[in-house]
Amino acid sequence: EPEVTQTPSHQVTQMGQEVILRCVPISNHLYFYWYRQILGQKVEFLVSFYNNEISEKSEIFDDQFSVERPDGSNFTLKIRSTKLEDSAMYFCASLTGTGEEGYTFGSGTRLTVV
Amino acid sequence: DQQVKQNSPSLSVQEGRISILNCDYTNSMFDYFLWYKKYPAEGPTFLISISSIKDKNEDGRFTVFLNKSAKHLSLHIVPSQPGDSAVYFCAASDGSGGYQKVTFGTGTKLQVIP
Numbered sequence: 001e002p003e004v005t006q007t008p009s010h011q012v013t014q015m016g017q018e019v020i021l022r023c024v025p026i027s028n029h030l031y032f033y034w035y036r037q038i039l040g041q042k043v044e045f046l047v048s049f050y051n052n053e054i055s056e057k058s059e060i061f062d063d064q065f066s067v068e069r070p071d072g073s074n075f076t077l078k079i080r081s082t083k084l085e086d087s088a089m090y091f092c093a094s095l096t097g098t099g100e101e102g103y104t105f106g107s108g109t110r111l112t113v114v
Numbered sequence: 115d116q117q118v119k120q121n122s123p124s125l126s127v128q129e130g131r132i133s134i135l136n137c138d139y140t141n142s143m144f145d146y147f148l149w150y151k152k153y154p155a156e157g158p159t160f161l162i163s164i165s166s167i168k169d170k171n172e173d174g175r176f177t178v179f180l181n182k183s184a185k186h187l188s189l190h191i192v193p194s195q196p197g198d199s200a201v202y203f204c205a206a207s208d209g210s211g212g213y214q215k216v217t218f219g220t221g222t223k224l225q226v227i228p
Contacts, residue, residue: 093157
């Protein structure tokens with residue numbers, strides 16, 4: 001069964017450093033998303049991406065965040081200068097967008113900012 | 115601002131019995147609802163969805179009921195199996211087809227006791 005792949009599974013970084021979280025969505029999917037879940041809290045929307053541009057973003061997704069689909073297969077989330085409160089599980093998801101369906105999520109990247 | 119609420123953080127059910135997970139929402143613009151299941155160290159997995167034009171959708175052991183006037187939905191699992199033990203997230207979208215951003219509830223941890 002096709003799956004969304006995320007790397008790394010765990011990333012530890014120092015506060016102020018840049019991190020790039022990587023995702024390979026399912027190949028025939030058209031819509032791509034990043035969500036995050038801070039420990040003990042709900043899964044929160046960060047950004048959606050369609051047709052090579054951001055279609056919607058949340059207030060969490062400020063200037064420190066960016067997304068890119070550089071080569072038609074990878075979908076990356078960059079945090080320019082990490083803060084302690086960025087520590088969370090980050091989930092990538094994708095969708096065909098052709099019918100009633102739910103996202104296919106990756107297994108997540110646990111980001112720990114120290 | 116909790117637009118999607120799951121008021122029961124946990125639920126225990128005997129194997130073979132029915133599990134009923136509840137969800138309430140406040141945003142009347144939501145017109146598409148989904149349930150996801152999440153195991154530890156994995157991303158959420160889509161289970162079942164329902165659009166606002168329906169009041170029931172069934173898929174095998176899983177049935178989702180929607181009561182628009184009460185802004186309430188529920189997921190019924192029958193018969194419950196030990197492998198159903200997971201965290202269940204209710205989610206809602208205000209776009210048809212579910213490709214809009216999705217707002218998640220805080221989750222209900224279901225334990226099915228053998």
